[in-house]
Amino acid sequence: MTRVCFDDADGSALEILRAKTVCPPGYVVVMHNDDFTPAPFVVALLRSVFRMDEAAAVSTMLAVHSRGAAPCGTYPRDVAETKLAAA
Helix, strand or coil: CEEEEEECCCCCEEEEEECCCCCCCCEEEEEECCCCCCHHHHHHHHHHHCCCCHHHHHHHHHHHHHHCEEEEEEECHHHHHHHHHHC
């Protein structure tokens, strides 16, 4: 909790308590390489499902192709599961 104190115009003090926001843990969605899916389809999938621009999608596709797997994004669990199902 963060405590913030202010002096009001009449000299009285105001006190505000702020709770810290806790972010949910992030889950990394990883795309793996296969020998059957064409590169233009992978780029289109990254653009539509993961909302990447053209350059980021091509870069991620090439990383998947060369390394065998690459992260597509980090999301809260329910969003990661939804993106996984859509992909």
